[in-house]
Amino acid sequence: MAFDCYCAICGVGFSGMRIGTPSDATAERRRQYVDRISRSLNGTTTADLECRDGEEPIHSYDPSLVDQDNIAWTSQVHCLGMQDDTKGKSRAFLSGPGYYADAGELAVKVGQTARRTYFNCYGFGTDEVPGPVMPFHWCCFEVLLRALTGTTDPKNVNLEALYEAMSSLCNWSGSALRVQYGDDVVRAQGQYWQSLPGAEYTVRHPSTTAISETITANLQTNKKLRAPPAEINLGTRQPKNPFSTLPTELVHQICSLLPGESLKSLTQASLFINLITRDDYFWKRVIATDMPWLEAPESEALRKVVDLDSSSRETPLNYQLVYQWLDEVSKPKFGMDDPVLMAVANRRRIWGVCEEVARAYRSHFT
Template identity: 30%
Template sequence: MATETRTDPAFAGVDVRTLRVYRNKKGPERVIPLHWECYKILALYLTGTSDATKVRKGALYRALDRYSLVRNFQRKAGLLEHRCLSLDYGEANEAQKDYWECITGQEYTVFSPQSQVHLKDDIATYISGPEFDKPRQYHHEAKGHINPLTLLPETIMSGVAEFLDNQSLINLFCASLETYSSLRDNDSFWKRRIITHLPYFFELHECLKEQSQTLENRDIGRIFLWADAASKPRSSVTKLMFSVANRRRIWNVCEQIGKVYKEEPQQKAVPKSYLACQARNSERQVLGDTGEPGLYFRTAHFLQGWAELSSPWTLDLFWNSEGDLSGIAVTFGQDQRIFGHETHESGACQSTGSFSGGVWIEGFVFHIYASSALRPWQACSWNYSSCKGVTVHLTDGSEHMYGQDGEHLLRMPFAAAENMTIVGMKGTLAVSLHGPFLEFLTLRI
């Protein structure tokens, strides 16, 4: 914030020596010393938006204070205290001194981590090369040994793979060639994995959304492996990836801070405008899967203020012509808040339930039709997984079933934890021959 020669212009007129920075007893004012670009990334990680005003600064200060250390360095003038945080900054840890030092190969650590517009075009050009051509289809025959994983529906196997890190996923593929064969050409699986396991690669996310049609003949799995390796923050990273590698390094620091930040208590009275950004996300739930290209991201805030819990409301569920769940909506008065898509095609239908105030959604049980891994969707357009029915559990103990309820459907429960309230949903829609339907979702609680 201040050097021997000049002061940060953002603090003109402020005596920075009176400010308190982690375990400093000199004054009542407290500051969080962060580069502004790093702070915007931290805000994005903590709140889902780069709007820094939505960060709970008191909670952030207390979280960082728990990481703070005071180290003593001997100087000619005497013992000098150096305050720092016990966070893993990657290779930048080597430069944690009170002066600048140029370390060959680590130039990316001072490169701007903000999204680079030109990089998206460079990536689109690069992945259009022959090394990312989709491989030829091949048929694998098991050699007689029994593989228990082949007994699992493809939707279940895809859901399990969502929770594996990259090395564990590779180990699974090595142990089960059948699993590798079923997921190898599953573009929607690899696209989701790019979003969920490479959350810092904004340029690639944009490329997936804008170039969905031109990516049909691309090997998305290979693109994922390339993106993961090329963006690793290390000395050998190429100049093209400087911004992404530094952003990934910073994102790793944000993950460390986020674990402690989320443990900090929130204010009892939560303002209406802050309800959505204060919400926490549940784990992802896979509702369906298809090989058709396309990602449609959706978010819905069912509750916009705690007072609405005492108001009457209506629940609507939308189904396409094949009976796939395409949307869930909550309506207060004339204000409908929809997650997903309301289909208007011939044969589409809608289920509606009306409820009084004081009763709210406690959880869902989704009725899933599981596809068969033995029949590729390219040959059987009907062979895809989707949600065919929903049982809604309310806080008064009642249950309400909508859609299909056959014994052939899998039951997948999804509910808020104790003392938590569902305030919304976010996730993606998949595309089939019969229109969009819900692919996977996350509860906001």
């Protein structure tokens, strides 16, 4: 029986990407269709998303958001596997590029001779490769390498440990790993990949240099990000709470561990926290620690704006507002329609999967 398998890192397929045409749906009907599904997604199941009143479903991506160039990265497959060398010792290997054939079978180039070899991904393996073989897109693998080593050089990662980590997350009877790919990807992972309108961000290339340019432009032109912190008139108040007995550095560390929404709520609920987190240094550190997916080249955007700020007479950036803005616009959300911010969101989503793999990877060294 034919079926699709999916990238172990991003969860997206290697084929079956369909981009709409004017004959599929008008722009207005497509917008209404996505808006209705977006409203119904809150607390519903996939069954609740069926069309109503005889409405024909749309099974294609919006051509104004993605095109063949945007999704070309999804069609090329590499894999990580384990095989015995000439001395009978198991060694992990990375394949060269290839393609997904069908029914769980990969056709990839392996070894110095670059011969075409066929593997079964996620299954029980073959005589040549006895364990599971994990397929992936190379750009997703580069994001994983960034999360593991801070570089994109495969020589800096222990492939045997990475193989053991990923195989420990392998769903032997499934077509992807047991990780959090996100609801929009899970909905698309049927017997075949479903090109769901409203989920175009999941197929945007996650490491485009245009991300840096867009963030830089927004930081330079968005006047709201330069508003000074609101003044607080304490009067005779002396803000106290359990955190006030701790050193400021420790409170900063605790705050930096909170996700964006929780940190925002804490600063609103606690006057003490609000007061000690008002300096830019704290928020720059939070951006660095809470948003590792802004790794190069994206973080270059912040450095460029800092350089411009230091040489201009403009009101400097308010880094608390910068953090809140970045956290909001980069959230992977159904119905996103900014092509570049879609790429940022996809990178953030994939980085979350990489952190799951990283935890399993590092457990092999403890």
